Amino acid sequence: MTTPAPTAPAFEVAAVREDFPILATRVGAHPLIYLDNAASAQKPRAVIDAISDYYSARHANIHRGVHYLSATATDAYDQARVTVAQFLHAAEPRECIFVRGATEAINLVASAWGRANLRPGDEILLSTLEHHANIVPWQIAAEAAGAKIKIIPINDQGELLLDSLDALLTARTKLLAITHVSNALGTVVSVRELIRRAHAVGAVVLVDGAQSVPHLPIDVQDLDCDFFAFSGHKLFGPTGIGVLYGKAALLEKMPPYQSGGDMIERVTFEKTTFRSIPERFEAGTPHISGVVGLAAAIRYLAKLGHAALAAHEQNLLAHATAAVRAIPGVRIIGEAKDKVGVLSFVMDGIHPHDIATILDSEGIAIRAGHHCAQPLMQRLGLTGTARASFAFYNTLAEADRLAATLLKVKKMFG
Numbered sequence: 001m002t003t004p005a006p007t008a009p010a011f012e013v014a015a016v017r018e019d020f021p022i023l024a025t026r027v028g029a030h031p032l033i034y035l036d037n038a039a040s041a042q043k044p045r046a047v048i049d050a051i052s053d054y055y056s057a058r059h060a061n062i063h064r065g066v067h068y069l070s071a072t073a074t075d076a077y078d079q080a081r082v083t084v085a086q087f088l089h090a091a092e093p094r095e096c097i098f099v100r101g102a103t104e105a106i107n108l109v110a111s112a113w114g115r116a117n118l119r120p121g122d123e124i125l126l127s128t129l130e131h132h133a134n135i136v137p138w139q140i141a142a143e144a145a146g147a148k149i150k151i152i153p154i155n156d157q158g159e160l161l162l163d164s165l166d167a168l169l170t171a172r173t174k175l176l177a178i179t180h181v182s183n184a185l186g187t188v189v190s191v192r193e194l195i196r197r198a199h200a201v202g203a204v205v206l207v208d209g210a211q212s213v214p215h216l217p218i219d220v221q222d223l224d225c226d227f228f229a230f231s232g233h234k235l236f237g238p239t240g241i242g243v244l245y246g247k248a249a250l251l252e253k254m255p256p257y258q259s260g261g262d263m264i265e266r267v268t269f270e271k272t273t274f275r276s277i278p279e280r281f282e283a284g285t286p287h288i289s290g291v292v293g294l295a296a297a298i299r300y301l302a303k304l305g306h307a308a309l310a311a312h313e314q315n316l317l318a319h320a321t322a323a324v325r326a327i328p329g330v331r332i333i334g335e336a337k338d339k340v341g342v343l344s345f346v347m348d349g350i351h352p353h354d355i356a357t358i359l360d361s362e363g364i365a366i367r368a369g370h371h372c373a374q375p376l377m378q379r380l381g382l383t384g385t386a387r388a389s390f391a392f393y394n395t396l397a398e399a400d401r402l403a404a405t406l407l408k409v410k411k412m413f414g
């Protein structure tokens with residue numbers, strides 16, 4: 001007798017949807033079908049309640065107060081850092097800096113690490129897949145330092161051409177800044193291998209995890225990345241909060257990014273000394289309720305269990321890809337072997353914005369355009385794509401509705 005293959009744990013999508021009040025929205029006569037999760041994910045009641053509870057019962061400014069509420073808020077803030085460190089599997093909570101989002105995390109490294117480390121003739125390595133948030137800060141840092149930017153190319157499926165690394169990674173490479181998952185195509189990048197190769201030439205590596213945290217388990221120690229950036233709002237948490245992970249040894253050597261209250265040891269008009277990490281990089285009153293909400297999102301996801309979510313998402317992607325591919329005149333953009341739930345496509349003779357507008361009239365939310373990845377679109381010879389992006393609360397029936405409505409779009413345009 002053969003042993004049956006292990007199956008994913010049962011996942012009750014209908015029950016999970018009940019946790020997200022916004023999913024009951026109606027768009028005119030139609031139930032909302034929310035397929036814009038790569039831009040921002042919706043929030044479970046656990047997150048909404050945690051924020052409401054924080055403001056109802058626990059709010060005061062943190063760190064500077066001796067009174068009851070200040071101590072309560074400080075506890076919540078510090079405990080959230082522990083939760084984030086566990087989520088990323090960081091060696092220590094102080095390696096996790098609270099910032100506004102992935103954009104600010106990358107700007108912090110480009111500005112503070114860049115100022116201290118980049119010199120004329122140095123090279124920064126990026127890839128064709130990058131979001132503008134992982135391009136523009138490096139252009140500014142490179143220009144300030146007289147450094148040069150080089151790009152890892154991709155193939156037509158949207159996968160990095162790793163063969164090019166031998167020529168691109170040299171003793172001049174000071175930093176590799178690489179996305180973990182492409183927001184426009186869904187490609188999962190084998191960052192572990194890239195990190196190993198970059199470290200071999202002495203380069204520091206920043207991983208843009210904005211699109212990987214909602215889909216992949218993260219272990220920054222196993223990856224051995226030097227920096228890892230993500231945003232709370234794509235992880236079913238609040239907007240305006242995100243995390244920069246950095247190895248303590250690197251963060252400790254970096255000059256401040258922003259300055260003011262909370263990040264100082266001692267200030268005189270002659271000289272100021274700065275606190276250690278994480279406070280050195282958290283000037284001013286932080287987004288305390290955002291931090292509390294982010295920790296609630298992480299706890300909520302942990303309760304559902306990664307394996308069950310991932311299995312459902314892969315099922316959704318395979319189902320939607322097959323259904324959309326079957327429509328004549330549709331071309332799927334981004335067919336990497338390893339993908340998360342992002343389905344980018346174009347339709348012959350129909351502008352992506354027209355596709356998105358017609359879908360919206362039937363309650364289906366997708367995104368159309370360059371997805372903040374103009375260099376990638378140029379490489380693909382496109383001005384933009386239509387992009388449906390899935391979360392674990394989406395259903396196979398929603399994927400079918402997407403395909404059926406795309407067929408209508410095709411008929412409308414003859």
Ligand code: PMP
Pocket residue numbers: 038039100101102103104131133134179181182183208210211231372
């Ligand atoms: N990197 C990637 C890959 C992204 O998808 C995004 C958001 N679209 C960002 C960075 C920036 O994230 P945020 O706007 O939340 O700062």
